[in-house]
Amino acid sequence: MNEKAIEEILGGVIRNVLSELKGQSPVSAAGLNTTDSIPVELSARHVHLSEADAVELFGHALTPVRELSQPGQFLAKERVRLIGPKGVMDNVAVLGPSRDSSQVEVSKTDARILGVDAPVRQSGDVAGTPGIILASQTGIVGLEEGVIVASRHIHMSPADASRFGVADSDKVSVHLDSDRPVTLEEVLVRVGDSFNLAMHIDPDEGNSSGWNSQVTGRIVGRN
């Protein structure tokens, strides 16, 4: 081992000791904070509607009933039925506020039941995805595209991003500390001024990892 390599290793050790002495979390070789925990929330199947589609289905704009963890986002009183080529799902949650275009977020299991070949995509990236029919008691809307399996992601503020040593659009591995622990790779980091720290996974991921509302995650690597 040459002198420079030894210096680098010693430098890393010293930095970690110093940051521990300062009461900060140790930083891994990749510059990641691998010890601080992240709350993990399960996103069940839901729909985002454009204003026009909401009016078509319900005759009016969405009615907020409960705030969600991300500021400004809410669960609406209104519910929809999803009608796919092979199956139907009733009482599906609608989240507000309205968006530019409607989007349906389901798990891979849901997609199979509905009979749509939904790809894993980041929210909002719906070009070329399958369509579906949305129905209420009084209206019906045919979406030409918009059915996705949302890619797992972490919302965080710029302050949290610097604490964890990551940046917007980074992909990281997250270890879920549960009684059925797994490490999920390719978790998208989404940094925004209005974001509260939360990782979002879908029910398939939740069931496979023994998720419950107490489960937290730790970033353990970069992808």
Ligand SMILES: [Zn+2]
């Ligand atoms: Zn999310």
